[in-house]
Amino acid sequence: AQKVTQAQTEISVVEKEDVTLDCVYETRDTTYYLFWYKQPPSGELVFLIRRNSFDEQNEISGRYSWNFQKSTSSFNFTITASQVVDSAVYFCALSEARAAGNKLTFGGGTRVLVKP
Amino acid sequence: AAGVIQSPRHLIKEKRETATLKCYPIPRHDTVYWYQQGPGQDPQFLISFYEKMQSDKGSIPDRFSAQQFSDYHSELNMSSLELGDSALYFCASSLNLRTGSSDEQFFGPGTRLTVL
Numbered sequence: 001a002q003k004v005t006q007a008q009t010e011i012s013v014v015e016k017e018d019v020t021l022d023c024v025y026e027t028r029d030t031t032y033y034l035f036w037y038k039q040p041p042s043g044e045l046v047f048l049i050r051r052n053s054f055d056e057q058n059e060i061s062g063r064y065s066w067n068f069q070k071s072t073s074s075f076n077f078t079i080t081a082s083q084v085v086d087s088a089v090y091f092c093a094l095s096e097a098r099a100a101g102n103k104l105t106f107g108g109g110t111r112v113l114v115k116p
Numbered sequence: 117a118a119g120v121i122q123s124p125r126h127l128i129k130e131k132r133e134t135a136t137l138k139c140y141p142i143p144r145h146d147t148v149y150w151y152q153q154g155p156g157q158d159p160q161f162l163i164s165f166y167e168k169m170q171s172d173k174g175s176i177p178d179r180f181s182a183q184q185f186s187d188y189h190s191e192l193n194m195s196s197l198e199l200g201d202s203a204l205y206f207c208a209s210s211l212n213l214r215t216g217s218s219d220e221q222f223f224g225p226g227t228r229l230t231v232l
Contacts, residue, residue, distance in 0.1 A: 043204060045206060045226075047221070109158050
């Protein structure tokens, strides 16, 4: 069975500080996909990033970066120079590789509060 | 760009009533997913459809049923509503290839169901 754990329930920072969100996952699949979604106070779920299990290259996209380490089953996410608009709940998610209908298993979410 | 459309956005029902939630996926997307998010919780997978056939089933109560129609829109039917069914119901869509690729799921704005 798949499982995603986000140990941090809430993080509070002051604007312009960096924020790193931890995510640890469990799966028996050798091929899988990892995602980060953002849920602002308005409630919608916004896709941020996706990584394949066979691609451990870490990248930076604007103020977002991620650190995927298969050896430790971790997929951490960093927001650089945080802004008030980054305040939201962030979910890490995992899906297995199947022909179709790859359901997402979400972590419990981390609430990020960025204060001005 | 077109997004996933869900209707209604808000729904208030009494216990034991029925409710129907509708989802219109992004054009050309062939897979639809339904998730339930209780207050302060992470989204939980209910059911998914690929090319109008059920592709996966999660923790969906027997009181709920769903289907995907020929135009790819989907409906989630909920009967004998209980107080615990009060939640945000998300529909997501994706384009899944037979090769096993897991494209990102794009979520609709959600339907907030309140059962009184």
